[in-house]
Amino acid sequence: MRTSGTTRLLRNAATAAASVALLAGSLALAAPARAATDTTGTTTGTTTGTAARPGEPAGFHPEQDHAGSTVARHEGRSSAAANTFTALAATQTPGLDVSSYQGNVAWSTAYANGARFAYVKATEGTTYTNPYFAQQYNGSYNVGMIRGAYHFALPNVSSGATQAAYFVSHGGGWSRDGRTLPPALDIEYNPYGATCYGLSQSSMVNWIRDFSNTVHTKTGRYPTIYTTTDWWTTCTGNNGSFGATNPLWIARYSSSVGTLPNGWSYQTIWQYADAGTFPGDQNRFNGAFDRIQALANG
Known part of the structure; x- marks a missing residue:
């Protein structure tokens, strides 16, 4: 069945949107954890990312x-x-x-x-x-x-x-x-x-x-x-x-x-x-x- 130009444009737009969403998700997974700081600027922990290793508190800074x-x-x-x-x-x-x-x-x-x-x-x-x-x-x-x-x-x-x-x-x-x-x-x-x-x-x-x-x-x-x-x-x-x-x-x-x-x-x-x-x-x-x-x- 032949598709109209309008239909093809809609399909292409949907595919592009899906690709952008997938890329954004990948970037979010790859992003490093962001350190949180208190009012003195001292690192206090992480707001995202993996948990601290056993024996270490979050934001470990020995x-x-x-x-x-x-x-x-x-x-x-x-x-x-x-x-x-x-x-x-x-x-x-x-x-x-x-x-x-x-x-x-x-x-x-x-x-x-x-x-x-x-x-x-x-x-x-x-x-x-x-x-x-x-x-x-x-x-x-x-x-x-x-x-x-x-x-x-x-x-x-x-x-x-x-x-x-x-x-x-x-x-x-x-x-x-x-x-x-x-x-x-x-x-x-x-x-x-x-x-x-x-x-x-x-x-x-x-x-x-x-x-x-x-x-x-x-x-x-x-x-x-x-x-x-x-x-x-x-x-x-x-x-x-x-x-x-x-x-x-x-x-x-x-x-x-x-x-x-x-x-x-x-x-x-x-x-x-x-x-x-x-x-x-x-x-x-x-x-x-x-x-x-x-x-x-x-």
Whole structure:
């Protein structure tokens, strides 16, 4: 049967429309996920695309997560904090902490400027290891510093024991050589969502104890705990059961250390500023250099 010109035009138009729709669908499937940001510009997750891998929160950005990365946003900083280094007493020993954010660190320069100890981020969750860890961990040791490794905790993605085992297997070990600090747990505001990672206070305490006991079993040392008084109070109910076993590494960007979490009568390390003389964060050890050696030796 012969078709009219009008019929052929209608059929051609329908075919073209179908092709355009098919192409648009293909492009939509191929489009990468778009990162969502909060009002500070920090990546908070993805609005489309595949779900995060097991052990990773949505929008995983471990290169941005380090000891203190959430502190200033939640607690602010004092203008006096950056100048605290110049007023160090003889019984306070300066040091620093770094992560992949600092890349390759000029350790000889940091040592010449007075740093005598360093904590280096090793791991986060159970999927991330710091690609600069060897340069930072070994480099600080090679110039004469006492150094240790720390783990950035994600309590909502796996158990404390699981993360502790991953940490110890990827740089978080310890040896009694007088140059290695106890492994450290960085437990602070959640950079991916709810402040306390969706855990109740009792569940958070159990997670920290699980991590701590596993590190102790595997290394012979209880980990140093890095936190802030505000976070600890909010998320553990100001639990006082860790002070007898775990050294405290407190973060407060001010001219004084302030009130400490329950259970600790003094801090071992104070992270007093997130910028200053050294690369990364600025710290003071609460004692002379021989006391850092004593802590390293256990």
